[in-house]
Amino acid sequence: MNFMIVRRAAVYLSLSIATFISIFPFYWMVVGATNESRDIVTGKSTIGTNLVANFQNLLAQVDLAQVFWNSAVVAIAATVLTLAVSSLAGYGFEIFRSRVRERIFQILLLLLSIPFAALMVPLFVMISRAHLSNTFTAVILPTVASIFIIFYFRQATKAFPGELRDAARVDGLKEWQIFLYVYLPSMRSTYAAATIIVFMTSWNNYLWPLIVLQTEDKKTITLVISSLTSAYTPDFGVILLSTVLATLPTLIIFFVLQRQFVQGMLGSVK
Amino acid sequence: MSGLKLRGVRKSFGSVEVIRGIDLDIEPNEFVVFVGPSGCGKSTLLRMIAGLEGITEGELDIGGTRMNDVDPSKRGIAMVFQTYALYPHMSVRQNMGFALKFAGVAKDEIDRQVDEAARILELAPLMHRRPGELSGGQRQRVAIGRAIVRHPEVFLFDEPLSNLDAELRVHMRIEIARLHKELATTIIYVTHDQVEAMTLADKIVVMRDGSVAQVGSPLTLYDDPDNLFVAGFIGSPKMNFLKGVVAESGADVRLPEYGDQIIPLHDSVARPAAGTDVTVGIRPEQFEPDGRTKLDLKIEMIEHLGGETYVYASHNDGEVITVAARDARAVKPGQNFVARFNPTSVLLFGTDGNRIR
């Protein structure tokens, strides 16, 4: 009996700590956006009155609309293209038999272990040779065939009933029509989960855009935040406000797709 | 309603041959049932007819046209799957009209056809629901409705009732029989279930290891099986098989494991040479109180089904024999039991498993 209570207490305690650890930075960020840089540095952690001033300062330093637009174009295009290409690949890997498919798949999984830092330079050389440097295409293209998303879709496709394909074939659908009109709509939650993952990754991507985007008018939000932090006297209120703004889109997408996201991660085909 | 012709049809997956040369004729409007043990190739053969599996060798002819390489949607078939395979993201109405939509049929015409099928299957109140919101029986009816809407020449069913509970299964079985009358089409139906096979079929195809063991009407297979396999497969409880030897006279079969009981051979049966080993087949329900031949047995177990009683009994702890007995409510395990039958009702099989006629 006593043991049970102790156990419970331990569970609650550890959950509380975990919650605090995950929530606090978020809280700190939001509160910081309303405070002056001076107060933030001294550790003030209550809501302040400097939000409007921070906003004006931010607008004075960056073309916020342009930056958001850049990030949005990159993230949305990357999401649409990655889902289209990688889901098709994952579906194909699972559905179509071939003697070499497992071999190819293993090679893909191996490639996953190569760190991006090792690919960066050759990738940049390729992009410049193709005269794509300082374009959004350059940011998006290398992410489109995502091994992780291919893997994710292949796993999810295992739950897609073969008889559904058969029924569609008897109903007169061609292979691409089966994918488009039967597979895609019945795997909505898988797509929702993948959308969140890809959108977030792309929106938060920093290193690669930093390498290929050179001019101010092309820069994405992560690059801008980073340049704010490297100012001679960084204004932490402005930085935290821009961070809050940068977090909003992914937050919105997450809440809109939350239910499907959970279902998709659990791998359910309805 | 088309007939079908299969000639020397074979199928291999890699180096494994699963369909080993099937010849079969199916008449227009016939209700044909494929039965056989698990893994014998029933589904594979059905899928080959549907065009979902390729045909490695042989000819498939539906309604007088060679169909080996024709697309599934152009064979004039419709298929009902074991898992129903309804499109999860579409309403019942959309599910049923999907094939017509793809065939470019006008919207009014699709609606008319779908409503007609819904009427036949009493689906009207469910038309707006998604498959996820239907019971198993309702899903099955939608799957059948989706097939009906295509006006196929041949319906293919792969164990359509195996996911339903016992009561619903009986209900749907009757429903399918009614549909066959109403639609007047050819039906090919795969099942494990003997009762479904016996009650629905005009013609049963018993399959074994990718070949046809026997084709015939339900009663032909029951009364007059060609081989041990069919004799054992059709009928429930199973036919009893007793070891026998043709006696010196050549006119009797001796049962060495049953105190050398003698069964006189029927005049119409071919006479194997004296000393030949044979298998004597007798169905549980062919034992009768005033039969001329008797087996002295000891009861091991009894199953009372109410109307009938199954007595499981053996001679000297040998093989257990099943006897269907009426008026046997009083018998108890451990008692002696005399099972009587008429020698004319037994079937004889040779050592190769084929009937001796």
Ligand SMILES: Nc1ncnc2c1ncn2[C@@H]1O[C@H](COP(=O)(O)OP(=O)(O)OP(=O)(O)O)[C@@H](O)[C@H]1O
């Ligand atoms: N795609 C495939 N690749 C390899 N072997 C297969 C394939 N499909 C079926 N088989 C094999 O073919 C044989 C026949 O399978 P099939 O599904 O036709 O049996 P069935 O008679 O329908 O059995 P059940 O009554 O269990 O449904 C089995 O041994 C099976 O393992």
Ligand SMILES: [Mg+2]
């Ligand atoms: Mg099967």
